[in-house]
Amino acid sequence: MFTLSVCLLTHNSARLLREVLPPLIAVADEMVVVDSGSTDETLEICREFGITPFYHPYSMHGMQMNVAIDRAGNDWVLCMDSDEILDEQTVNFILALKAGEEPAKNKAWRLPRYWYVLGEQVRTLYPVSSPDYPVRLFNRQNARFNLRPVDDKVEGNVQSEKMPGHVRHDTFYTLHEVFNKLNSYTTRLVKYSPVQPSIMRGIISALGAFFKWYLFSGAWRQGRVGAVTGLYATLYSFLKYFKSWYQYPHTKQLKSEQDVDSQTQSLQK
Known part of the structure; x- marks a missing residue:
């Protein structure tokens, strides 16, 4: 058996947060939410679920995730974004994993992440195909997020396996968000x-x-x-x-x- 800290990043995440939080709370022994300055109802929704977010100004995604990992009280962490929704099969897998013997520290698991754009499931979204399988559940003593300006990932001494299920990655909900993130990602890439x-x-x-x-x-x-x-x-x-x-x-x-x-x-x- 082992205990798990769920690390969640938020920023103006009210649109999906009431769907995102319940399955995460179901698998979490601790919820660590790091917010980068939300101005919508994100903080109020977190408090509805008994969560007090920490504030940290945003620079890069990987750095923000590492801030959340450092605040976690457990070595085993599940790192999530606020537009990713665990399904029942994935939740049940994580609960069964926690109930068994504690894995070796170099074990890690990859999330089965299916991409949705403007509410519709897509086969690709540059530069990835859907589904993709990012490492998200791991022991923080053995791995961290790298600091790539775009498309960061977990790196370290880990042997990873795929989780079952269908995690909905509900990104780019409006055309405005598409072009806003396009501008943000390319500017960050050129800068760093x-x-x-x-x-x-x-x-x-x-x-x-x-x-x-x-x-x-x-x-x-x-x-x-x-x-x-x-x-x-x-x-x-x-x-x-x-x-x-x-x-x-x-x-x-x-x-x-x-x-x-x-x-x-x-x-x-």
Whole structure:
């Protein structure tokens, strides 16, 4: 037997929170909610369920998850976002897991996460296919979230297995949210990761994304929602290069000047 802390991140999460919390409370020996400054009813809903959230300003998802993990009172943690809803099969699996012998510290489990866009289940959402299986239940002594600006994941000395079930990842509920997150993710990527500033590379990448994530993936069969996911992939692939080109227009010139200086110094030696 072992005890489990559920670590949940929230930010203006009122839309789904009354669906998200009950299955998490069912498996949790402790609820750790870290909020990054909600202005809707998120905090009030948490208090309805007897939960007092902690405040921590948001920087990156992985860092925020690690803040929640550090506040947990148990080594075994289940890390969740506020748009992910556990189904009965997954809840029952976790309860049975907790009731058995405590696993080895290097064991971990991956969540069966099915993606929903604008209320409809999709087959892909750049850059992942649905379902995907992120590691979410693990011993914090052996693993942590990395600090990638986008698409972070759990890393460490773990051997992971898939959980059964169908976890609903109800993301991008409105078109406004689609484009807002598109802008946020690409800006964060350019800020924290090296992206070569190149308009031509952006155009080529966008064309490749359109064919792969809209035509070849079969997203076109899903009508308007498929068009949204295809457009998202295309714009994401273009914008990360365009924003880098716009933000760092002199990168190539500076690198060229540095190379010239380096060669000049070598000749002078």
